[in-house]
Amino acid sequence: MSSTHAATVTGSLPATAPAGIAALATKALTIGAIGIGLTIAGLFVSGGAKVAYSWLVGLTFWTGIAIGMLFLVMIHHIVDASWSTVIRRQFEHGLAAFKWLGLLFIPLVAAALYDKQLVWKWFDPAFDLAKVGGTGTVGEDILWVKKAGLLNPTFFVGATVVSFLIWIWLSARLRKASFTQDFDGDLKWTSHNRTTAAFGLALTALTMTLSIIFWVKSLDYHFFSTMYGVWYFAGCIRAALSAGVIIMVWLYLRGDYKGILNNNHLHSIGQLIFAFTVFWAYITFSQYFLIWNANIPEETFWYSLREINNSDGVPNQWKWVGLFLLFGHFFLPFLTLIHYRVKLSKTWMPRIAFYIAFVFLIDLIYNVWPSKKNELGDPLPFLAVHQLWTITAVIGIGGVCVWAYLKSFPTAKLIPIRDPRINESLTHHE
Amino acid sequence: MSHASEHVAAPAILKEVNPAHFPRATLVENNRSFGWITDKICGIIEGKTPTWWWVCFILACFVASFTVIGITYLVATGVGVWGHANPVNWAWDIVNFVFWIGIGHAGTLISAILCLLRQKWRTSINRAAEAMTIFAVVCAGIFPVFHVGRVWFAWYLFPIPNSNVIWQNFRSPLEWDVFAVSTYGTVSVLFWYVGLLPDLAILRDRFLAAGNKVRSALYGFFALGWRGSNRHWSNYEMAYLILAGVSTPLVLSVHTIVSFDFAVSLLPGWHTTIFPPYFVAGAIFSGFGMVLTLMLPLRAIYRLEDLITQYHIDCMCKIVLATGTIVGYAYGVEFFIAWYGSNPYEGFAFINRAFGHYAWAYWIMISCNVITPQFFWFKKVRENIWFVWVLSIFVNVGMWFERFVIIVTSLARDFLPSSWGYYSPSIVEIFTFFGTFGVFSVLFLLFIRFLPVMPMAELKAVTPQADPHAGHDHP
Numbered sequence: 001m002s003s004t005h006a007a008t009v010t011g012s013l014p015a016t017a018p019a020g021i022a023a024l025a026t027k028a029l030t031i032g033a034i035g036i037g038l039t040i041a042g043l044f045v046s047g048g049a050k051v052a053y054s055w056l057v058g059l060t061f062w063t064g065i066a067i068g069m070l071f072l073v074m075i076h077h078i079v080d081a082s083w084s085t086v087i088r089r090q091f092e093h094g095l096a097a098f099k100w101l102g103l104l105f106i107p108l109v110a111a112a113l114y115d116k117q118l119v120w121k122w123f124d125p126a127f128d129l130a131k132v133g134g135t136g137t138v139g140e141d142i143l144w145v146k147k148a149g150l151l152n153p154t155f156f157v158g159a160t161v162v163s164f165l166i167w168i169w170l171s172a173r174l175r176k177a178s179f180t181q182d183f184d185g186d187l188k189w190t191s192h193n194r195t196t197a198a199f200g201l202a203l204t205a206l207t208m209t210l211s212i213i214f215w216v217k218s219l220d221y222h223f224f225s226t227m228y229g230v231w232y233f234a235g236c237i238r239a240a241l242s243a244g245v246i247i248m249v250w251l252y253l254r255g256d257y258k259g260i261l262n263n264n265h266l267h268s269i270g271q272l273i274f275a276f277t278v279f280w281a282y283i284t285f286s287q288y289f290l291i292w293n294a295n296i297p298e299e300t301f302w303y304s305l306r307e308i309n310n311s312d313g314v315p316n317q318w319k320w321v322g323l324f325l326l327f328g329h330f331f332l333p334f335l336t337l338i339h340y341r342v343k344l345s346k347t348w349m350p351r352i353a354f355y356i357a358f359v360f361l362i363d364l365i366y367n368v369w370p371s372k373k374n375e376l377g378d379p380l381p382f383l384a385v386h387q388l389w390t391i392t393a394v395i396g397i398g399g400v401c402v403w404a405y406l407k408s409f410p411t412a413k414l415i416p417i418r419d420p421r422i423n424e425s426l427t428h429h430e
Numbered sequence: 431m432s433h434a435s436e437h438v439a440a441p442a443i444l445k446e447v448n449p450a451h452f453p454r455a456t457l458v459e460n461n462r463s464f465g466w467i468t469d470k471i472c473g474i475i476e477g478k479t480p481t482w483w484w485v486c487f488i489l490a491c492f493v494a495s496f497t498v499i500g501i502t503y504l505v506a507t508g509v510g511v512w513g514h515a516n517p518v519n520w521a522w523d524i525v526n527f528v529f530w531i532g533i534g535h536a537g538t539l540i541s542a543i544l545c546l547l548r549q550k551w552r553t554s555i556n557r558a559a560e561a562m563t564i565f566a567v568v569c570a571g572i573f574p575v576f577h578v579g580r581v582w583f584a585w586y587l588f589p590i591p592n593s594n595v596i597w598q599n600f601r602s603p604l605e606w607d608v609f610a611v612s613t614y615g616t617v618s619v620l621f622w623y624v625g626l627l628p629d630l631a632i633l634r635d636r637f638l639a640a641g642n643k644v645r646s647a648l649y650g651f652f653a654l655g656w657r658g659s660n661r662h663w664s665n666y667e668m669a670y671l672i673l674a675g676v677s678t679p680l681v682l683s684v685h686t687i688v689s690f691d692f693a694v695s696l697l698p699g700w701h702t703t704i705f706p707p708y709f710v711a712g713a714i715f716s717g718f719g720m721v722l723t724l725m726l727p728l729r730a731i732y733r734l735e736d737l738i739t740q741y742h743i744d745c746m747c748k749i750v751l752a753t754g755t756i757v758g759y760a761y762g763v764e765f766f767i768a769w770y771g772s773n774p775y776e777g778f779a780f781i782n783r784a785f786g787h788y789a790w791a792y793w794i795m796i797s798c799n800v801i802t803p804q805f806f807w808f809k810k811v812r813e814n815i816w817f818v819w820v821l822s823i824f825v826n827v828g829m830w831f832e833r834f835v836i837i838v839t840s841l842a843r844d845f846l847p848s849s850w851g852y853y854s855p856s857i858v859e860i861f862t863f864f865g866t867f868g869v870f871s872v873l874f875l876l877f878i879r880f881l882p883v884m885p886m887a888e889l890k891a892v893t894p895q896a897d898p899h900a901g902h903d904h905p
Binding site for chain 1: 450454686690696701703704706767769770
């Protein structure tokens, strides 16, 4: 396929970045460096294991947003979407964070390999389970022995590396084709990205599932749930859509998106966030309900730990975090976004988006941190000094991701000016 | 939040916008006029009943009689005439119920969700898909009603105070099914009926103009006095949108509850957390399969190629491909977690599915549900109508086998080898199930003979001439 306009090369990239972007990128990197520095300082306060858990939360949070953006870009291409064309470019910039996230994973994996008892206890079969309220060692635990072929450091590192390579490769393909089309207007890039999306969606679904099993679910390697990959997917999409809202409104307020963004874009993305709010609740409820109802100890222990202490059965802080997720991650956004006026508001939508991204973080903390137990088998509390390092890790990694986005921002046109659906997007209406 | 920046001038980038030319497919081909669409759809009802219709109708009635025979024998004798025996005490009855309810869910799901997603191509398939839903729910309902044995006590399923003080177990998903399916059936009929109103009025007026007062009165009665006024259309659009909004969570909840029938149990092979979304994906998959199976012959017989275009077929094939792949993902994750969970019973259940006595059923399921849709990657396949039709039948077959594999293979191998068994259906079960295809066909044939198979007003709204921009890009 070739465009009838293919010969027309329109415009060129600005010689310098749009006003303020370079300075903002520097600020983001500085904040990132401070966040990382503070997290490193946490090593001397709380020790390596707790900081590693914090770092893991930060990585799964920002990688989740990037994965969500990757899914959204590919879904856009595969369904030949129109209204989201003006937003897609910002997601494409967001994909630039993958390689940095991959790099930021290295210290965690290196630390886990250096001290094999640091994070994933199954890294070391000699791990004494008495340290976490159990008996014997990991190597003597039949539930690890059965899955030792998968749960070992080699496979973990391999799966993580392969996953990041696939995400980086897919991102590069999608970005290159989209950015190039701005100049040559060739339809072959639309077709190219549709093809990438077709196999990329399957590849991303598989690698995302495998990654979250390794990174988070295997922290408690006794636990299993077929829903886990879908749960992470739901969270990633919600967080990525929220990031999209924040970026769109920010660009609008800067003036860049004036005349580009209209209320219907916000309304449509608000509807998507609403739909995925329901989807997240559906997935999370189904997982909880089926485990609660069957009441099989080999599954219920995971939720019990997030409600009562293992040692004395006294309710712990995680019970309230769980209840907060129920009301805060479902009912509140659901009841807010159900009103169409809210979805049209450039004041309310970014606030809701920030809130949803924040609760996605709480959801990840809820999944990660209770796996860190004391010698009685009780989870460490939610509110404690170590949570400071989660905050600094999120800020640190976030600073790098925002910097990567802002560095990518001036490398392409503000919107995909030669995309065949750009006019449909610019005039998006009910 | 400051609004000072609201006054910033529009960015210069807008002057550079110059989209590549890639027109969207037209949803009504050959520039057909509004009048042509009305004549085409109404012509199916107004014309003389074709011979093929009578042949099919008589054949369908004959096939449906098998269900009547099967049920009559069952009621006269007892449920012992079915092939159930320890440990498989639940088999074709629930398999067939879930098979039909899956198809039944898909129709409204297709119609409502595509409506909410503003997918205009739905207009050519939604009416038939909604009809399919209702008829499939009718077929599905036969099995739970008659599997209670003494069918005259089936009303005990509802919480109606009675002299025996028999009360339902509200903690059972089977009881939730009763409420969910009956609510769903009601809303589906309403959704379908509301959509029919403008078209029934068109038929009323056309029969009146043709001098057929009886049929005009009949259609007029059901058209509820529709005159096509602005106020009518306004109320209609709002009602339709609300019903679409209500139907969407309802349909998801119904198939979720059907998945709970199994997943809440402790049985290896049934108790798995991914069942709810996996069942919903399967319902969409089988629904589109059935829509293709029904619509492609209809398209050929009534020469509806301008209304059900290659683009529509492409879209449906791609959704079958996507949902089939999601179902494949669920099969894979289930198998993987059966191993990862390290529960020997769970592991055995899955190994047994793939390599045990029912391996033939498992591999039919995999072939039909995972491999078959992969053909739809190829444009040449999607453009070969015969091939698409045959593949759509494979999808239907595969989805029946999915339910058979889940239900029967999990029960047939109990925890103790001394309790193992092998289930084979009795002739009564075969008759009953076979006949439901006749029941479904009879209803569908009556639908295409007496009701408009496509929503005429909605079709007209997606024609190129209805587009105020006449298909041109606009800045």
